[in-house]
Amino acid sequence: MKRAGVIGWPIAQSRSPRLHGHWLQRYGVAGSYEAIAIPPDRLQDDVRRLASEGWAGLNVTIPHKERVVSLLDEVHPSVARTGSCNLLVFRDGKIEGRSTDGDGFVANLRAGAPAWNGGVATVLGAGGASLSVIDALQRAGARVRVANRTAARAEALAEKLGNVDLFHWGDWDFSDSALLVNATSLGMTGHDPLDVSLDSLPRDAVVTDLVYAPLETPLLAAARARGNVAVDGLGMLLHQAVPAFETWFGVRPVVDDALRRAVLD
DSSP: EEEEEEEEHHHHHTOOHHHHHHEEEEEOOOEEEEEEEEOGGGHHHHHHHHTTTTTEEEEEEETTTTGGGGGOSSSOOHHHSSOOEEEEEETEEEEEEEOOOOHHHHHHHHHHTTTOOOSSEEEEEESSSHHHHHHHHHHOOOOEEEOSSSHHHHHHHHHOOOOOEEEETOOOOOOOOSSSEOOSSSSSSOOOOOOOTTTSSSSOOOOEESOOSSSSSSHHHHHHTTTEEEOOOOOOOHHHHHHHHHHHHSSSOOOHHHHHHHHHH
């Protein structure tokens, strides 16, 4: 029986066990998937231990996505570009790292807003998730502009990825944007709200939020109220998991309404 899981600190809030558990049952796969709490000071020892115990691999979430890169024996181009890793594959005593967050983000965006076709993408936030999202947007042909509450972090991101325009946090001029992305934790349950004005945003622009707890964030509700297409963040979680499940368990799963219901239950 193949074993896989997700590591983070904390990890109790993760919906990945529901997600992969649904697929394991649906496809009759003899495997397991569990959430594993690993504090930062135990990251190296625990990941290497799990690899040595014959696990198929792990998903990686906050705060380990950037820290885990130093443990990799094989680095996928997606990790080399972003410095962020959310998928570990254990093979022949080696640890391979990939980043599927960006492709999951774009797949969710295209599913929720089929008319979106590039243009200027404004991203709020410059954390680990932003790296993968911006990289994927650039590869999809979008011109990206970024603001972060800590300007130095946005500057570091722009230097790493290149071809990123920076603007000041609080300067809410979105008049040229075809897409607005909240890649911060603001608006998430238990966090401060995202205080942003959509007054300048074109009515045909798409708004999406990486936050999926709550599923309908205040940002998405405000966007829908003024007529913008709004895409919730749950689909990014679902789509980024597809290549992980396929790699570990040998079946390419489907993202559909039954999966959304299972994860939200």
